[in-house]
Amino acid sequence: MSTSTPLTFGQLAIWRDVESVPRDRWHEPNLAQIWALPAGIGLTAVRDALAALVRRHGSLRTTYDLTDPAAPRQVTHPAQRPDVTVERSADPRLDLDAVREQWARQPFSLVRExxxxxxxxxxxxxxxxxxxxxxxxxxxxxxxAILRRDFVAALAGTLDDAVSGPATISAYEQSPAGRQRAAAALDHWAKLFTEVPPLALGQPPFVEARLASRDLTRAARRVSARLRVSVANVVLAAYCAGLFALTDDHRLAVRVLSANRFDPYRRDVVTSMNQWISTPVDRPSGPDLAELVREVGKRTRVAYAHGVYDVDRMFRLLDEAGHRRAEYDSTWSFNFIPRGPDGPGQAHADAPGPQDETVSWAAPFSSVGPRYYLRVVEGPALTFELRVPVGRSAVAAKLLRRMHQALLDADRSG
Known part of the structure; x- marks a missing residue:
């Protein structure tokens, strides 16, 4: 029997980002990955493992009722064995990135399946x-990452069937306790809208600036260890240092992506919980990055505590404060992808390797979400991917170089 419930706040935030995307860009919210299979595994075992994922995770059995634009809902269905395509190739050197790209560019209908x-x-x-x-x-x-972990367990025959799904999260968010928590988050937004200046609007089309550096990985980790903070905190401070170097403002607003998996009942649920949360950051008194590290650490702790909120109600507050949605979307935004555990054959950050510290350019796969968006991927080389409007490309290059210099200077000062 199918059940219908309101969207979670995380699902609603994603839907508001994509609902007006034109049909020819419906693929842009897709996430795609390729997982290596264990040697000797058969087709039936892989299909059985995917069927186990469907039984365990309600989001893989969910369609979306978008009849009422003001109140979209999710509909969770009984488990059915999924259809799985087999891509056969006689060439063992098949370009897997091209296969992933091909599949990623096929759009979904949220309503039909x-x-x-x-x-x-x-x-x-x-x-x-x-x-x-x-x-x-x-x-x-x-x-x-949870799906991958559970897929491996399913192949080994050790995966349980039942966990809570997004409908469980929705029920909590609609409860008195959930509403009280969401109201506190809206108070955070209301205060923020009075504290930050209007923003320069960013307009499409967009371009992505990219910079990768092993030296920055080592520098950020040494600064992180010395100051006893996360690498993400150090890199965010460098981002803010770069932004302050490009403006005379004494306070700026940045958006950070909150994972919102801090509560045990949310931790293992397969759904979209990420939400953007803005925070003010004050200009430091001097060039020492450590002061800015402490500032962003203090500010983001407060922000993350208010990361679960009703985005529709936040947009109403935005209107009441005299801001425009385009201003909100033009906030400089930051997302740090932490490094996972080393696997077989993965290079360590301290291993020798080529440097690529020049800024390169590409058309982004997706233009959904923030108009000024830095995505940082931690790995053997710290990789910066900065999406900006085409007309701001010179600013993007300058910002990445400022960040690069701020991290190296902070490392040397230690």
């Missing part, structure tokens, strides 16, 4: 990889 798909890549009849693509409303980056 659960918005995810899988394909088994096989050389002849030997499965080698699994391609998994899902719409962002199905799950965020943390959810993808």
């Amino acid at each position: 659960p918005p995810w798909r899988a394909a088994i890549v096989a050389t002849a009849d030997t499965p080698t990889h699994l391609v998994l693509v899902h719409h962002h409303i199905v799950g965020d980056g943390a959810a993808t």
